[in-house]
Amino acid sequence: xxxxxxxxxxxxxxxxxIAVSIYLTVLHYAGVVPACPASGAINCEAVLSSRYAVLGxxxxxxxxLGIAWFAVSAALWTRPPGxxxxxxxxxxxxxxxxxVFVEIVVVGAICxxxxxxxxxxxxxxxxxxxxxxxxx
Amino acid sequence: MSAKRQAPVRKQASSGRxxxxxxxxxxxxxxxxxxxxxxxxALLVAAFLVIRWYMTxxxxxPLSSDSTAxxxxxxxxxxxxxxxxxxxxxxxxxxxxxxxxxxxxxTGKPQVLYIGAEYCPYCAAQRWALIIAxxxxxxxxxxxxxxxxSSDVYPNTPTFTFHGATYTSQYIxxxxxxxxxxxxxPLDTPTAAEQQLFxxxxxxxxxxxxxxxxxxxxxxxxxxxxxxxxxSWQAIADELRDPRSAQAQAVIGSANLITAAICKTxxxxxAPVCSSxxxxxxxxxxx
Numbered sequence: 001x002x003x004x005x006x007x008x009x010x011x012x013x014x015x016x017x018i019a020v021s022i023y024l025t026v027l028h029y030a031g032v033v034p035a036c037p038a039s040g041a042i043n044c045e046a047v048l049s050s051r052y053a054v055l056g057x058x059x060x061x062x063x064x065l066g067i068a069w070f071a072v073s074a075a076l077w078t079r080p081p082g083x084x085x086x087x088x089x090x091x092x093x094x095x096x097x098x099x100v101f102v103e104i105v106v107v108g109a110i111c112x113x114x115x116x117x118x119x120x121x122x123x124x125x126x127x128x129x130x131x132x133x134x135x136x
Numbered sequence: 137m138s139a140k141r142q143a144p145v146r147k148q149a150s151s152g153r154x155x156x157x158x159x160x161x162x163x164x165x166x167x168x169x170x171x172x173x174x175x176x177x178a179l180l181v182a183a184f185l186v187i188r189w190y191m192t193x194x195x196x197x198p199l200s201s202d203s204t205a206x207x208x209x210x211x212x213x214x215x216x217x218x219x220x221x222x223x224x225x226x227x228x229x230x231x232x233x234x235x236x237x238x239x240x241x242x243t244g245k246p247q248v249l250y251i252g253a254e255y256c257p258y259c260a261a262q263r264w265a266l267i268i269a270x271x272x273x274x275x276x277x278x279x280x281x282x283x284x285x286s287s288d289v290y291p292n293t294p295t296f297t298f299h300g301a302t303y304t305s306q307y308i309x310x311x312x313x314x315x316x317x318x319x320x321x322p323l324d325t326p327t328a329a330e331q332q333l334f335x336x337x338x339x340x341x342x343x344x345x346x347x348x349x350x351x352x353x354x355x356x357x358x359x360x361x362x363x364x365x366x367x368s369w370q371a372i373a374d375e376l377r378d379p380r381s382a383q384a385q386a387v388i389g390s391a392n393l394i395t396a397a398i399c400k401t402x403x404x405x406x407a408p409v410c411s412s413x414x415x416x417x418x419x420x421x422x423x
Contacts, residue, residue: 033340045342046289050360093173097180104184105191109289125173131166 006132007077010085010124014074017120021066024113028053028061036112047111052102062099066117069095073124081128089128092121193366195292195318199281203370208279208296210373211264212271218379218388220414224421225389226382227265227358231397233423234337236350241309246401248308250298251326251334252344253316255285258357259344260295261364264372265390266346267296272395272409273402274305281369285318290361294369299323307402308349315343346394349401352422358393359386396422 003011027034028048036044047053054061069092076085096118103110199207241247250266252259260283267276278301284293298312313324326334338345342355363386364372375383396418399410409415 033342040288043289049356093177097177100181101184104181105188107289108188108192108291122174122177126170129169129173 003078004132006081006127006130010077010127011074013120013123013127014070014077017070017117017124018067018074020113020117020120021063021070024048024063024117025061025067028063034111034113041108041110042112043109044111044113046109047103047107047114050102050107052099052106063114063117065095070120081132085128089121089125093125096121192286193292195283195286196294196368199369201280204279204281204296207281207369207373208267208276211268211376212276214268214376214388216408216412218377218384219392219395220412221379222385222388223392223414224418225385225392227386227389227393229393229421230354230356230358231348231352231393231422232354234347234350234353236333236336239333239347239350241311243309245305245307245309246349246398247347248310248349248398248401249330249333249347250310250312250344251330251346252298252312252314253320254282254297254299254314254318254323255288255316255320256343257284257288257290257293257361260284260290260293261357261359261361262344262346262390263295263298264364264376264387265358265394268376268387268391269394269398270303270305270308270310273307273398273406274303274310277302277304282318284361285320290365293361293364294367294372295364307405308398348397351401352397358390363387392418393422 024034033045033048036042052062055065073088073092076088099114100118103114198204239247239249248270252262254260267279270276279296279298280300282295282297284290284295286292297314299314299317301312303310303312311330313326313330315322315324315326317323333347333350334341334345337347337353338355340355344357345353345355347353363383367375367383372383372387375381376387378384379388392414395409396415399405399415400419400422402410404410410419
């Protein structure tokens with residue numbers, strides 16, 4: 001049976017989020033900077049080399065959390081939408097707002113690849129709040 | 137008027153009782169909640185931008201030549217005990233061995249080649265360490281204060297410029313190329329040979345790039361420029377005299393790594409600098 005359009009879209013968005021997060025995680029461990037401008041306000045290198053690009057002192061890149069979050073999201077959206085979808089999206093949105101705060105206020109630069117992942121989280125929040133996403 | 141207003145009624149098929157029909161009420165349209173979230177996110181991003189704008193330090197006015205001389209003298213006469221006690225400190229070792237024809241300067245001595253730019257905040261951070269390390273092998277003249285770009289990350293990081301400065305040493309030659317000023321106007325141009333080395337050892341094209349006689353090279357800064365953010369040159373120089381300060385741990389740690397790389401190219405000359413156990417230990421780390 002084909003999934004409803006909202007669920008299918010949410011799963012696609014989650015898979016795209018996993019892909020972006022994997023890309024950033026692989027580059028982190030390879031010690032390579034992603035293709036992105038490196039001066040001015042758009043500067044992936046500045047963001048990804050900042051101390052906020054890893055979880056505390058663990059050395060685990062923040063993008064690894066992104067892989068986990070999008071994977072759970074993809075799994076959730078294989079089921080009919082409900083409160084769990086909304087709660088998971090809200091948690092993602094809070095994390096995104098914190099990371100955007102760090103980018104703009106603390107580091108003073110925007111990472112385009114990170115912004116792509118953030119936009120995908122916001123898209124999932126919008127879907128979970130839409131009438132079809134709320135199961136209405 | 138005697139006529140009473142009555143609620144509309146509908147007949148219930150089963151019981152036949154008349155029940156009031158609910159007046160249709162317009163519910164909140166489905167698009168409102170998603171739109172509110174998007175608008176809220178946009179508002180927060182705008183607020184973050186305003187906070188950032190307020191927090192950005194203004195570019196400090198360059199120091200007079202007399203004040204610059206005092207600061208330069210302060211950071212280039214640090215006691216050797218401080219270098220010894222800090223070691224690598226908190227500096228991130230970015231120095232990698234490279235292979236190529238030994239790079240020598242006009243006088244035939246091993247050459248240290250620096251390529252950077254005045255606008256670049258990472259160059260701003262790294263120059264402090266370079267000046268401190270190179271001053272253990274020779275003497276700078278004509279250093280001037282400047283700060284990194286106001287519109288880049290880590291804006292207005294206080295530093296010095298190598299543009300117009302000279303360096304003399306009996307052990308090494310130092311060649312510095314500052315390609316742009318802090319407003320990104322062109323300054324110095326690398327020679328074709330220097331550009332070739334830059335491309336060869338630094339395919340990503342990052343700055344700062346430093347080549348130690350074609351034996352070692354590194355790109356980037358060994359510590360984050362925010363460590364110097366908002367501080368005056370004098371304040372940073374004062375912090376560098378305290379081996380426990382975060383600035384000293386990062387800047388002197390970087391200077392020690394650079395010193396070890398230079399010692400490798402000078403066959404450990406001068407001995408008072410290169411023969412210390414700490415520098416020897418760092419040389420081993422460089423490979």
